[in-house]
Amino acid sequence: MRWLPLRFPKMNLMNSKRPLQKLVSIFCKDLRAGKPHLVLGLLWQIIKIGLFADIELSRNEALAALLRDGETLEELMKLSPEELLLRWANFHLENSGWQKINNFSADIKDSKAYFHLLNQIAPKGQKEGEPRIDINMSGFNETDDLKRAESMLQQADKLGCRQFVTPADVVSGNPKLNLAFVANLFNKYPALTKPENQDIDWTLLEGETREERTFRNWMNSLGVNPHVNHLYADLQDALVILQLYERIKVPVDWSKVNKPPYPKLGANMKKLENCNYAVELGKHPAKFSLVGIGGQDLNDGNQTLTLALVWQLMRRSWRWSESQ
Template sequence: MEGTIDTNSIDNGLRKTKVYRHGTKEYLDMTDSEVRAYAEHIRTVIPREVAFDINGNIYKQLRDGVVLTHFLNHLKKDLISLRSITTNVDMEKQNGVFEASTNLANVLRCAKRIGVVTVNIGPEDILYENRVLILGLLWQLVKMSVTNVSKIMDRPELVNLLKDSENLFDITTGNPEDILLRWINYHLENAHKSEYVANLKNLIIYKVEGQHEDFMAHVPKKCTNFGADLRDSKIYLLVLKQVAGSHITDEAFLKAYIEQDNFKRAENVIKFAEELDCKKFITSEAITMGDTRLNFLFMATIFNTYIGLSKSTSNDVESMRSQIDSLQQEKEKMAEKIKRLQERLENYSDEGKQINDLKKLHEDNIEARKEIYNKALVEHNKTLEDFSNDILMYSDKLGYVYNNEENLSPKDKIMFTVNALTNELEKLRIDNRDLRQMNIIINEIYMKLEKKIEEHIADKKPARKGCLDIFFCK
């Protein structure tokens, strides 16, 4: 490819939307020209019975999704089943907005399937006439339509554009912009070898009276974009003369080329295009403003109508078609591989997220377990400390025998301690039994005492005996 393409201006919107109409102080909205150009193209490819007035409000007519549905079916046959959409949407009725939204959602979903970027646009943007987003969508669809119709990538004449050591794969695997720029530069290179450009250079050398030398001295050799490089219309004139020289005389070409006013020179381009029946999408204002979208579409139309490349023999064509088919299959395989890799990448991303979530959950569990473990460890240490204190206490009770049995193993010492503790517990149980028996005796004594007191009170007899006799003698 010769140079680089200004893809930002092609894909991301217009650089300037309002300009003065040439020769007046009247404003001209370039977005109106753009949507008008798209509408004219759409009208020519959708069925005639579909209601679509290019002189009316284009945005409003797209709200129900019907026109867009038919346009998508033009791009790919039966992409959307007409039975799946509501064709007679009445926006004044209660369910009209819902029906339109359903149609538009279907349109965007199917558009995405054929490669249209729909990231920033939703049904509501079309429904409520978001001009910027609608223009972006129409641009993609119309561009796809024009390049599909002209079959830029499949023309056998493209073999003429190959350079040394190049093959069809080098140019057919690119994008339509690359092909068009290569095609333009091919004709510019040949134009510099032509007689009419030589005559133009002679005019420059002899400095024709009344002509501006600096203006004529510039005969472009390369085109690198569809914006600024085309604003003075010179490349258009050179390309049109190359591809349709029999329809444009040298005199008419030279007269148009040496015109000093860019707008008038652009008008000559429009005039030639009308005569050649390839005037589509473009206006003089679009050329002089460097509208990349409309310039691209117009240049693609010229390519489709007057490619200006010699055709190969039937054998060469068949060989080229075979190569193109082979390359197309390889391209599709590569696209499928890329799709699978993207899916794997998405899966890896999902798995990575799950792993991170599990890792965080695991870390949280570890922290919780650490806390539980630390608490248990503190309690365990306290239990060991209490047990150690108990051992020391009982070892003191065991006295000399335990402390001086140096030949005992730790196990024997533990067993010794356990036996000693068992003996101590048995002693405690015996002492406890004795205490219970003593308690029973004391209770019996108290019961007898209470009985004697009650008898004494009942008899009301004076006490003549000793105090003990009162309680124990009858």
């Protein structure tokens, strides 16, 4: 397999066991049957978890270098790993004088952005014990896209980062494989420096607990939309919670649910209405123990009370899965 060898950051397998049980709606019988699309989907999710493990501010404070003028650390923390990768790539492309990209598909097909990205992140030998790696840009002027992509990947190989894509994958703009390629580049050569002497509230980067990560992984394993990147902030409109109710066979009347885009005026009220409905469903028909928990608590991102509801959702989900 061309993706290997690759080393992922250490993951607590006991912690990830349950979240992986239902990835891409796959069951043991599907693995035994060797259903290609489900097996490939499972493999992609596992690889993605490994690649994205350190692409968050709480684990890599140097990502704060990507802050834009007037942007707060809290706003940057709300970006998904994919959004952070795109911003990271554009940060280096802008410093190289090259144009920004909007995606890892159509905008990278000619490999030219990749050439500039590699040239920017390659070690310059300025740190003690760091060997200089020079990127040969001559392939940038190759007229054939496939040959240009191969030349680019030869330069990526100098960094030990040729995994995940072939020249054809680059030229076709395969979004998943190119995303994995860029994530691998970031993990090995982020080329970022943590900002100093800036008015940044670093206390926000306390990081999530193992329990919180388990809850978040479990939600994402069920395919909720949007993807949950930050447990409390991403539940403040209760849309994910309502989807979780459906997963445990608690009926949701979606005609009562407010969906984005929310109006500029009264947006929070619409989200609060969703949260109130989520608590209502939790009390009946789900029959959860929600004493002292109201919709306002979910909307406010109250950690203790949000976790109390989420824990009961996950426990019910496990019981339902084991009964199938």
